[in-house]
Amino acid sequence: MASQEDPKKARIAKYIDENLKQVFADLEGDDMPDQIVDLLSVLRAQDEELKATKK
């Protein structure tokens, strides 16, 4: 992080971080890929099966 003695550098750092945060927020808003949704379903089903066999 830029020091307080260098306000211009701090301003540039803030500008860069804000832009990146916006890009990141856009990416986070994407739909989760099907392969990940499917994987989670499989993993949860496996956990349920395991639980059932332990009972």
Add this chain to the structure above:
Amino acid sequence: MSDLDPKDELVTHLPALRAFALSLTRNRAAADDMMQDTVLKAWSNMDKFTPGTNMRAWLFTILRNNFYTSRRKLNREVADIDNVFSDKMSVKPDHDGRLQMMDFKEAFDQLPDEQREALILVGVSGFSYEDAGNMCGVATGTMKSRVNRARNRLTELLHLDEDEALELTDSATMAVVGSPGLPS
């Protein structure tokens, strides 16, 4: 500390994990494969996660280790860049703003992997230099130096040290990023 079951908590971190994967790989298919491996590893090793610690940091660490292991195996970049960041901004309301944002993303893409990662961890995700250093297996000073080098390089590429540049870019960029409901 989260009250959620760890596996439920894992799911809440997936959007950020995917954004991190995309920023490292810059390729959707590679990012999704890497994410799939990470979810599998995390799920099957959930007993190794210490409750009360930072799960996002744990997940990011697994993913970045996967990324660098794959990169070493292939001895090259893990996949071709497919302009995943630029794709996000394919249709925008303001021509100048679009160009400014594209410039920013293209400049970011030009940074070495370690510097992109450092900026994302510290500048975007809010990890301390110390935590980010631990996640990447480097000293705190090394992490600081990576972040500084990344910012200096972006400053150079985008001419941000010119007095007018930041004002112009700020307004143009806000015309883009400040618009709600942009198509992905």
